[in-house]
Amino acid sequence: MSSTTKILFTIKDLRKWFPTRTGLLDGIRRRQEYVRAVDDISFEIKQGEVVCLVGESGSGKTTAARLLLRLEDPTGGEIIYKGKDIAKVKERQIRKLRRHMQMIFQNPYESLDPRMTIYDVISEPLQVTNVFPKSETHKRVAKALEDVGLIPVSEFSIRFPHELSGGQRQRVSIARALVLDPEFIIADEPASMLDANTRIEILNLLQDLQAAYNMGILFITHDLAQARYLGHRIIILYLGKIVEKGNIDQVIQNPHHPYSKALISNIPVPDPDAKRERIEIEGEIPTAINLPPGCRFAPRCPFQFEKCIDEEPELMMKDGRYSACWLD
Amino acid sequence: MIMVLLEVKNLSTHFFLKESRVRAVDDVCFTIDQGKTLGVAGESGCGKTTTALSIMRMLPPAGKIVNGEIFLDGVDLLKKSKEEMRKAKWKELSYVFQYAMNAFNPVMTVGEQIAEVIIEKENSKSKSGKKEAWKKVKESFEIVGLDPDRIKNYPHEFSGGMKQRAIIAMAMACDPKLLIADEPVTALDVIVEKKILKLLNEIQSNYNLGIMFITHDLSVIAESCDDVAIMYAGKMVEVGDASTVFHKGAHPYTRMLIRSFPSILGECKRIEPISGIPPDLANPPPGCRFHPRCPLATKECRKDIPPFEPFSTSRHHVACFHAGETIL
């Protein structure tokens, strides 16, 4: 990838705070509290690049993705899509842009309407957006089915979702995303619910399509092995904040941030004789409400010291990558 | 001396549907030693859960054990009456079923649900019996690393990892000899997953428990199991100790399955999935069930069923006419 590659997204200080539900009386007595699901994150996605968003459950991955597509309104920050800030533009304008950006969801069993044939599922975005002439619908659906390997097209077109395996359903979701010729796809855990062989099929398919159409992909996963397999760059989130970002091989081989270190050292590997050093961390990820003033990882960090509790570390560049830790 | 805890001999379990018979488990043999963990892996639909449900005698109405013997501590479970089996459940052998985490009753506290099992099993509805049961609930919370003060919490007040611990606490509450855990970590983050695996290993060595650990994730098996059993299309294709199966696996399916796991260690190469799809178990192919997808298949494989025989050692069993031959 050359440095002149087009930048698709520039995200600046993006923030989403969800108000927590409070009782009537609570509202009078106390300040409104917030779940700081995404808390001032900044990153870029270039054309033809796979950026992986990794983190524990509840770290804010899906919320960040939904913000990029404006399926959620940001509390603050900028979402610059090809030079234009779309963070505050109206829904009607967003709808026009959305055909360039598509999303694939985690659960192939829930994300498809059971009453629609595969043909209808895939042609629906064409009907709704109306950006291509009606006469092209058939050709476009057939091409999308072919691209994802659901061949013979005529046979798969008339089936219903329950007549397909999990892997085939996920191919349908991908075809549905492809049919509008997007330049950017968000894939939220698209392969995690599938067994090993089907998982690799789906990852390979995404890799091939990405290369063939030079798409940008934001790949969301909690599985670093999948991230490494598909990704160019990685962003590690912890409680709504980026703790580390950079080239994926560099980060996985030599993580800087204590949380990245813990995460990577706990990934199981398919070798019973592999000897690896484990960094254990206490407890589970808390909810991002009432965050401490200092480093949010401090309560679980095996390396924390005084400063960590008082002051929040900023994301700093070191050796070609960013991490947010006072030790760095 | 190694003592065999569970011995499954020539188990066949079929589902009798209106128009077909699904041969979900066919002539399966394996053993689990006292204090050891057997990891059972294979593609979705290969019969892992059906094998577990057969051992527990908890099959759905269409499922029938058509052949075989299942010895627990030398006693054939299939010869037990319904009433005897009901008594054995939880006390002799217990089961953490697939998706169990979501099966807690939302309107009862977690503690009440565990106490209910103990009271029923110990047949102690008296006041002192109930008191004793609650004491055991607290102990079981301690065993799995949950704060005993939280026995009065409702399921929604627990995180995913805590619920999974509580499920294990329930399974351990009546001191079973054998624990069958069906995908116990599949929905969890790596850090929580690692903690649950460590917990299971600790419980196992403290209580000399035998564990049957079902998962489609071979990396998890590599991290936590002594022995490995690989199933394909209702058949056991290879069983041996973890190191042998992972490094000297002799069945082509085993070797291809292991290769299909991306890892964070080593080189990041493109992985080619096993071509084709698993067979329809209502209509399995003749001969070796893997032959339509096997690169080593010969005429013999298409005609005869390969016997499940000792291969490199007496503990390592493989069902393949060309076991150990090089795959190009």
Ligand SMILES: Nc1ncnc2c1ncn2[C@@H]1O[C@H](COP(=O)(O)OP(=O)(O)OP(=O)(O)O)[C@@H](O)[C@H]1O
């Ligand atoms: N609509 C909402 N209202 C209130 N809180 C929300 C909402 N959506 C998400 N959250 C909270 O924001 C935080 C981040 O959630 P998010 O779904 O983005 O996490 P995630 O990283 O995608 O997790 P997972 O791996 O479980 O999918 C969580 O604490 C979640 O409970």
Ligand SMILES: Nc1ncnc2c1ncn2[C@@H]1O[C@H](COP(=O)(O)OP(=O)(O)OP(=O)(O)O)[C@@H](O)[C@H]1O
């Ligand atoms: N109640 C049922 N009626 C008919 N067929 C069934 C039933 N339950 C399971 N089967 C079939 O039996 C076979 C084995 O299913 P089983 O659930 O044991 O697989 P598994 O290995 O546990 O899969 P997974 O990894 O998806 O949990 C499959 O072909 C399945 O379709």
Ligand code: SF4
């Ligand atoms: S800033 Fe302190 S608490 Fe935070 S990750 Fe670094 S060492 Fe740990």
Ligand code: SF4
């Ligand atoms: S018996 Fe034949 S078809 Fe079956 S796994 Fe061995 S070589 Fe392949």
Ligand SMILES: [Mg+2]
């Ligand atoms: Mg999510």
Ligand SMILES: [Mg+2]
């Ligand atoms: Mg199962």
